[in-house]
Amino acid sequence: MLRNPCRLLALANILAVLLTACGGGGSAGDTGTAGAEAGADAGAVAGRGTLRTAPRTVGELDSDVIDTAAAATGLRGLADRARCDVRIVALDYNTVGVSSEPTNATGVLLVPAGDCAGEAHPLVAYARGTNVQKLDTLAAADDPETLLLATFYAAQGYAVVATDYLGYAGSTYPYHPYLHADSEASAVIDAIRAARAAAPDESLRLSGRVMVSGYSQGGHASAAAQRTMERENAQEFELVAGSHMAGPYNLSGALREPVAVASYPVFMAFLVTSWQKVYGNLYANASQVFRPPYSDNIDNLLPSATLTTSTLVSTGALPGGTPAQAREALLQPAFLSDLLTNDANPVLQAARRNDVLGWSPRARTLLCGGSGDPTVPLATHQAVAAADFASRGVGTVTAVDVDPNIRSAFTLDGQAPTDPESSAYSTYYGNYHAVLQPPFCLARSKALFDSVR
Secondary structure (H helix, E strand, O other): OEOOHHHHHHHHHOOOOHHHHOOEOOOOOOOOOOOEOOOOOOOOOOOOOOEOOOOEEEEEEOHHHHHHHHHHOOOOOOOOOOOOEEEEEEEEEEEEOOOOOEEEEEEEEEEEEHHHOOOEEEEEEEEOOOOOEOOOOOOOOOOHHHHHHHHHOHHHOOEEEEEOOOOOOOOOOOOOOOOOHHHHHHHHHHHHHHHHHHOOOOOOEEEEEEEEEEEOHHHHHHHHHHHHHHHHOOOOOEEEEEEEEOOOOOHHHHHOOOOOOOOHHHHHHHHHHHHHHHHOOOOOOHHHOEOOOHHHOHHHOOOEOOOOHHHHHHOOOOOOOOHHHHHHHHEOHHHHHHHHHOOOOHHHHHHHHOOOOOOOOOOEEEEEEOOOOOOOOOOOOHHHHHHHHHHOOOOOEEEEEOHHHHHHHHEOOOOOOOOOOOHHHHHHHHHHHHHHHHHHHHHHHHHHHHHHO
């Protein structure tokens, strides 16, 4: 039985009380020593990371309100008491596309303010989870992921920069290269450069120490960014830690799993059509992969300017039902058979190119997930990544399973619901990946960052 279904569901709109207490807009009027220490030459790499427009404050969060909201949503036991106000600053910066062509991305810079102004702050570069809505930006005072970042990091004295990725919000890129490791990495790395470029205008002192982190798709992106930074940018960034949470690191293995995961139609439609745009060789026509009627409009379905995860199904753009039913309804039988049995299948080959395996992290690295996650199964991704690192004797990586913490917090007897027909089961597992798991992994992430800040 669930301990408190109402508290569980309240986390789905985490810290929403802030909306009534904090106004949008405002000015960048906090005092502090201007300048970005250790690498202030942002944009020295062929213009990447330079700002296209001046940083713009779009919201302010008071530390007392952050604390009140954290207590109301059950985060007080996981997040430390806020000691900083937080300014939410919109960024628009130069980056590159999948073929290194010039383009732009947008994102958010969270600036510790109030009592924390003038300190030298470490910088957390964060990558967001999967979002099907094209116009969404993290530079918004009501974005749940931004509010979690403010609570766990910025209100504790970390500056935070988070990218919206290519093809979202104010990016002019014509599509989003979903789960494309190289472009995810460049968007994250150029966001760090953009934060450094913005720091003087925002009266923000950066200590020079950098951490990278992300959740879900963002865990894949942050791992890819750490890999690239350690291989190619070791002299530019003092990267001291990486925390990759619930990320799909083993995409090729996941595509060969016999059981489809939760939200399978969204993930499969998004990654296959994205990789077709990136590589151009996955199919000649979408109907070779997808069944009608879904094949008719799927090439440019995601991200959507109007549809949400639920309305993608309710409007018939993607199939519903159980994951297994949805997979059968979405995919052509011949394609699915080839994907599962043919090592030369082009989708499988694209997946292998985007696995974040086969590297050896040098900075201290955390992998965090829950063994009950129905969306990004820990056994398929985190366990495989941890074993891959261990096979080369990598000693910098720690892997944690927060499932016991989730069960303890949200069930009466420490046992997950077992009846698939019960409302408790659907509530628990329906919220596991997006709602229950992130705060526990963020708390572990902050503990790591605190040890190296």
